[in-house]
Amino acid sequence: MESDNRTIKYAPELDNALVAIEHTGSISGREISSRRERQLLEQIGKVLEPLNNHEGDTRIDLWFTAERGSITDWETYEEAAEYEGVTSQEDYQKTWLEYYPEEVKFYRFTYFRHEKFIAVFLGEDGCIESREEIIEETYNGWNDLTPLLEWTLEQSMKAMQQIISGKYDGYIKENLPFYYRTGTIPRWELWQIIPSRRAFDLAGWDDDILTDEEICTFQHMVEEHKNFRDEDFIIENMTAAQFFAYCRIGYEGNHIPHCQQFADDVELYKRLADGRDDGLTKIDLNSAEEFSRWMSGELKEFNGGHPWEVLRGGNSTHVNLYVGPYDEVGTGKYYLYLAGLHRPGEVIRFYIALRQHNIMVDLADKDELLARCLATDKVGIVPNGTFPRYCENLFPGEKVIDFKNIYASEDYYTAVVEKTSWQELKLPKLSSDFLTVKELLQFVDMATLVEKEIAENEEISDKEEVYTLWQTFLRKMSDYPCQESKNVLIFTNTWDGFGDEVEEYVDVSLYEWSALRKYAESSLQKILQPQDSLKKMSAGELKEYYKRLYDNVPTGFAFEFSPWQEILGYKVNIGNLRRQGLQDCIYAVLTEMTFNGMTEESQGERRQELDTSIKAFEEIEKLSLEEQKKHFRSFDDFCKEKGWQDERSPEEKVAKDKRIWLCNAITGNEKIHEIQQICSLINDK
Incomplete structure (x- = not known):
């Protein structure tokens, strides 16, 4: 396979190469296809070897930089007019600076090796992998990865020179933009800086924000909840009809208009729930025996295992109303468990409605939900390129459940940076003196x-x-x-x-x-x-x-x-x-x-x-x-x-x-x- 003989110097060239990887690779990344590419991956690993502090698999994390260059290194005016829709020189300059606000752009880099498998991750989307040594060349139909890997090797060398010289840590600490860092900001500070954030954090169905009265009621119920005993939650001889009735109470507590459109509880559930109910809607709704047999798996029709997802959403943005056996399946004793940490408005109203109908229900993350309502907790600021979900592991020793990316282009950026407590950057260390x-x-x-x-x-x-x-x-x-x-x-x-x-x-x-x-x-x-x-x-x-x-x-x-x-x-x-x-x-x-x-x-x-x-x-x-x-x-x-x-x-x-x-x-x-x-x-x- 012939190389395109291009070299990468400026950030726009690098970004174009990374976009090409994203468009031409698989979900996991772009597989190399030439011996030269494999050799470059091996050379990168050799240069980084003094940083290999891991036993077994190798993982090394660094920060690389690329200058943005001149505006024409990004696009000519004619290209910008065609692809970006610019209509004037002023618009041309403004659009360029929106893409590249700083003279130097940083790129997160990871080198990983397990036996013969090598992968490098560059920026937010670029993954290049090689499963083994390349013996025969194979043509993949696209430009080769040699220019990008040569740039990566050059940057690896530059970073190692800085690390050995003792200059790398200081440079990164002083210059790495805060939108690539990790920290926490008190929620109340975030609400003051971004007034619309409070509405976002407390939004319910159809963006209906929790009222102060509802928050006060919820706070009282959480305090009261602490005095309940486990046996207070027992529900005996549960039926499917009871479950769907509980769902309606929660739906109505959220002022969902579908409640007026569907008089039948099951139909209302089908309209708002996930739909993968494993046959729960098909059993005898009023039979405690059939519900018990369904719970044991005898009557289940498996179609996804989401019968308790009563308000559908994404992996972390749904509301569940679980029915669980209190001790063993078949005893006829059950309890209700409500969860929906990232749907605070809906899950809190669901909880209030059930409690106000004297239905005992346990609530997951109630302290965290209350802290969110009172703005007494913290929001985690996570690096751009990290999806702001499931980031709890980035905050060891802290209880952080809500995460946010920040961007230099936002008006609030500087204020958030000033009010955030930033973690010490984790920087690579040489494995030997x-x-x-x-x-x-x-x-x-x-x-x-x-x-x-x-x-x-x-x-x-x-x-x-x-x-x-x-x-x-x-x-x-x-x-x-x-x-x-x-x-x-x-x-x-x-x-x-x-x-x-x-x-x-x-x-x-x-x-x-x-x-x-x-x-x-x-x-x-x-x-x-x-x-x-x-x-x-x-x-x-x-x-x-x-x-x-x-x-x-x-x-x-x-x-x-x-x-x-x-x-x-x-x-x-x-x-x-x-x-x-x-x-x-x-x-x-x-x-x-x-x-x-x-x-x-x-x-x-x-x-x-x-x-x-x-x-x-x-x-x-x-x-x-x-x-x-x-x-x-x-x-x-x-x-x-x-x-x-x-x-x-x-x-x-x-x-x-x-x-x-x-x-x-x-x-x-x-x-x-x-x-x-x-x-x-x-x-x-």
Whole structure:
């Protein structure tokens, strides 16, 4: 299947792709059909792997963003006139801003994996799934999903870079619109902000709102209800005729006009109830025996199992008047149970009418219904894209039964946001304090890497060539074998040079895990001096401080000659990365890895040269001291040979010595601080 070769950049393009999924997929989602699409899903999972905190199945939730772009990235004026009905430039601008009120649009993203099954959910409607690896390509008749999945991979990478850098949480908390958040607002506050909301909450049949008198009566009955005993609800020798008569009482209590149109209770019930009565309307209406046999299932004609749905509605918007056996079926003892939490006006009037006719009936959720009438409860604000029903699980520890979405375009939006108590956002957490170097290299920002490389090497200026060179190397490393290791890389800020030519950069050294563990107990006892204090010390004091600082500190090693598979297995600490800067740390690692070139051949040649030099040095060490002197020279002799003379004044020498030891002390502080941070993790574990 050929790709349409389009890339997704702006929110309108993304929204069009998501609409296409909704229109061309099944109810569950859109099934992929190409190996490339499956590979992209696998790559997304690989990038997100450091967030996998679940045992068994994987589920990761993130927020992605897309810029809205310019108005023509949405639609041209001609397209808007045809599809949106705009008639002027002003209308064109207004309609665009109604679709995209903010410069950046957020998209909820979920990655799910169970064994070979992978699914991604994007936005409010986009679901892409893959049940297994794709072996043979199949054409599905529509444009492929590659552009959308490539955008998703790019966003996954961007989010992971932010998470590792410690910037993701702050960005989401500060910028995620409130219409994508969860919170609660007192109902009485909502009524004040949106006056029409009270009528909506207390509406009955035909939008007939509960009166203050009815609410007062209901409140009295709820209080009275608390004193009833279970046996007070017993109804003996129940018949179908009694049940239908109870229904009429409730219908009349709701002032339903059908009551005048249908004199027969059964016909009235058939007009207003669900209709799937399982044959209840067909038995002998006045026979308690037949009602008992019907209750036991003997006379039932199953056609849906909704005989008690006396006011039909949706899954949560109907009224039920149940008849239940008081103890066991067949004893002739029953009770009435009324329920209709999301039809408050009707169910409350139904209850009042039955009680006023001295018919004992239990009422589900009576306290919640009363709190709704008195506006003493809370309404749950749930994220757009979440249907505002069955959201109780979003409010653990709270009793919230009513839910609402809010929209930025509504006049009341700002007032609702201010009066709502918002939950803390649930944001992803890294599953470990450490990454391997191989995992770390996934999160290279190529633009930053190219800029750093050009800045470090003035003779290089071709960005495209540098980009290609590094991209090739990083792809090689992504497929390179990785040797497991416990050893740790530690990054520190380092100062090099003096005076106006001091260069600050991130350096990296390798530390053996065993040495760090050994040092862990004593490391936290070292007291590091702040830079202001260091600057006030003399050169001698700085020299002594530096010596004390490094007492018993594990040795850090360069690793430019280490095999790549070994380097890829080294650990890096997340906190260390955040303090020193993710991309700076990545560049430090890559500099070490490629110090001897970007190919195995160049690496091998340099290692061979090193091995040869080491062997030569070992042979020299076997000679007598007199013979060794022929091979070694002192630094003073080297300076004389070069003609270098120290013409500085004593004051200049002292000043330079101080700068040297100040630089060493500051760098040492940085290094010990990072070692201490990692050692504290070792102690914790």
